[in-house]
Amino acid sequence: MDQVFDLFDNLGATDEQLDFKVVYASALNGWATNEEGEIGESMEPLFETIVEEVSAPQVDQDGDLQMQISQLDYSSYVGVIGVGRVTRGTVKPNQQVTVVGSDGKTRNGKVGTVLGYLGLERHEVDQAAAGDIIAITGLGELKISDTICSQNNVEALPALSVDEPTVTMTFQVNTSPFAGKEGKFVTSRNILERLEKELVHNVALRVEQLDDPDKFRVSGRGELHLSILIENMRREGFELAVSRPEVILKEEDGQLMEPYETVTIDVLEEHQGGIMENIGLRKGELTDMAPDGKGRVRMDFVMPSRGLIGFQTEFMTLTSGSGLLYHTFDHYGPHKGGEIGQRINGVLISNGMGKALTNALFNLQERGRMFIGHGVEVYEGMVVGIHSRDNDLTVNVLKGKQLTNVRASGTDDAQVLTPPIIMTLEQALEFIDDDELVEVTPESIRIRKKFLTESDRKRASRAAK
Incomplete structure (x- = not known):
């Protein structure tokens, strides 16, 4: 506890914040206690402490209904679900209300169901009062910042500010030779439907269809904002390729x-x-x-x-x-001009498809650090390592050891490989250059050149000049 106190103190906590109450709990085992070293029987001590120590919300229980939508969800059964806190009055199912948009326009509607929260689960309730965080259905196309209020007292709450996107990336269909081997959703239609679904509740996101029907320009609040979306899509079974993040000029x-x-x-x-x-x-x-x-x-x-x-x-x-x-x-x-944070080193690029072999990787180690180990499947145009110099180098990672029927008097030295660099999605997005893509699948994160063959890359380089 002394370390926790010192941490709060170092971070500039006030005297009131430093006078905190301590509850010892195990979320895994479902108990809490006020005494150090004891094992509790339930979570009641924690709940009681929250009720005692946390101030009640400053709300008006008796006034006319007023709540603001701060989050959106979607259900194929009931449509758009609005989530927010009731700041005044009460709300019931089938209640007639007025929705005020952030632009000041109003429309009338009827609340469908009112859903309260019990832990992470939603459940229907007969009534919600001021201070409750609830979800409501039946009001059509809600938007973040909309105010839902009584028809007798139409009063909008101040609009919530949403930062404009500053970073953009290209999402596209995976066109590598390994496309479709690891994912369930691989087509442009799958990707577009998923992005449109994300737009419902991710208000800082923008999606634009490019001239190529297999490519989409996706803009967000930063590389972390977009990488979270990519990671979620990956875990859901999507395959796609994404470009280097760029700022919106x-x-x-x-x-x-x-x-x-x-x-x-x-x-x-x-x-x-x-x-x-x-x-x-x-x-x-x-x-x-x-x-x-x-x-x-x-x-x-x-x-x-x-x-x-x-x-x-x-x-x-x-x-x-x-x-x-x-x-x-x-x-x-x-614009300040120049380049910022660009990669200094070139990369090592595979010149063929197959399994990487120890002999080839061992001989390439003096050229740079590898991203792959023995037995990893590679394809032509895939980035397999970072070059020790500033130019790209096409290499053969499939070359095995030459064997003969001549017996040697001694034994060969063991070929020991340096452990490869394993990149996370965020690290891969930061690493790639403008002529590269990150191939994202449920099982793998690979880096590849936009043009897979060396002849295509040379042709594109000449055209750029």
């Missing part, structure tokens, strides 16, 4: 503009220099710095959104996992 009065973000960083003082140097290379500018006198320092920066692409992993490495990072969209400003 605008042109105003003939000048190219790019998005800037306010970045707040809280780190140990010993990590301050490395963080400031790294952000400086990403064209960030320090606007405020405040040491807390307890070994930590808080810094505020304004930096281009493209400088944040790939920064999360570096930040975790520089701070050994002890740093706190928060960023939010600030404004569009003049």
Whole structure:
């Protein structure tokens, strides 16, 4: 408990926050107790503490109905489901209400069912009162920030602000030689239906059909926002290929503009220099710095959104996992030019399809670090490692050892492979260059060139010049 107290203190907690009550609990075994070392019989001590210590919501129980939609869900049976907290009055099934949009337009409707929450499960209730978080159906196409109120007292709550997308990526059908082997949903229609379903409740997302019917431009609040969507699709059985994240640029009065973000960083003082140097290379500018006198320092920066692409992993490495990072969209400003966070090294590219062999990988280790191990299936155009130099190199990872019938007096030296680099989805998205794609399947994350054959890559390179 002393360590928890010190952590709160180091993070700037107030005296009131430091005077916290402690409940010892095991969620896995379903018990809680107020005494250290004891094993409880139920979760009642935790629930009682919440009731005693947490302030009740500031709501009006007796006024006319008013609630705001803060989240959306969808059911093929009942349609759009609106989720929000009742801030005033009560709501019942079949009640006549007025829906006020964020644009001020109103329409009348009738509540279908009112669903309360018991843990993570929803269940129908006869009535919900002010302070309750509920889900309601029957009101058609609801949107985030809509206010649902009594027809006798139409009063909209302040609109919720939703940040505009700043980062975009291309989602496309997987066209690699391994397409369709590991996923259930592989067609452009499958991908489009899934993205349209996501749009219902993911209000910061934008989806645009490109000229190629197999490609979609998907824009969001950042690479993390989009990588969460990709990971969810992957776990649901989708196969797709995605491009490198890019910021959304605008042109105003003939000048190219790019998005800037306010970045707040809280780190140990010993990590301050490395963080400031790294952000400086990403064209960030320090606007405020405040040491807390307890070994930590808080810094505020304004930096281009493209400088944040790939920064999360570096930040975790520089701070050994002890740093706190928060960023939010600030404004569009003049484009600073140049490249930020681009990869310095080239890559090793497979020149054929088959299983990678130890002999080939062993001989290639002096050329760079490998992404694959012995026996991994590869195809032509697949990225199998990172080159130690700045150019791409096409290599043969299928080459076995030459065997003869001549006996040797001794034995061959054992070929020991360096463990391969295994990338997560976020790391792969940060790593790839503009001419590469991340192939995402339920079982694998591979990096590949957009053009799989070497001749096609050379032709595309000449055309770009």
